[in-house]
Amino acid sequence: MKIITHTCSDCGTVVSANELEDRRVTKCPGLDCEAVLRFSDLPERDREHFLDNRERYRL
Numbered sequence: 001m002k003i004i005t006h007t008c009s010d011c012g013t014v015v016s017a018n019e020l021e022d023r024r025v026t027k028c029p030g031l032d033c034e035a036v037l038r039f040s041d042l043p044e045r046d047r048e049h050f051l052d053n054r055e056r057y058r059l
């Protein structure tokens with residue numbers, strides 16, 4: 001299964017698409033990082049892949 005993640009452009013923290021999709025908008029979990037990450041920050045191809053296979057990404 002393809003792992004889809006987003007890397008914070010400010011601090012490099014990696015966040016899974018799962019976390020982004022649950023909340024749509026989430027504050028970066030990185031230490032002392034105030035960046036806001038959005039599901040829509042993912043490339044369209046990754047978003048489509050994730051939504052098409054959503055059930056398999058459920059933990």
Ligand SMILES: [Zn+2]
Pocket residue numbers: 008009010011012013028029030033034035
């Ligand atoms: Zn960050």
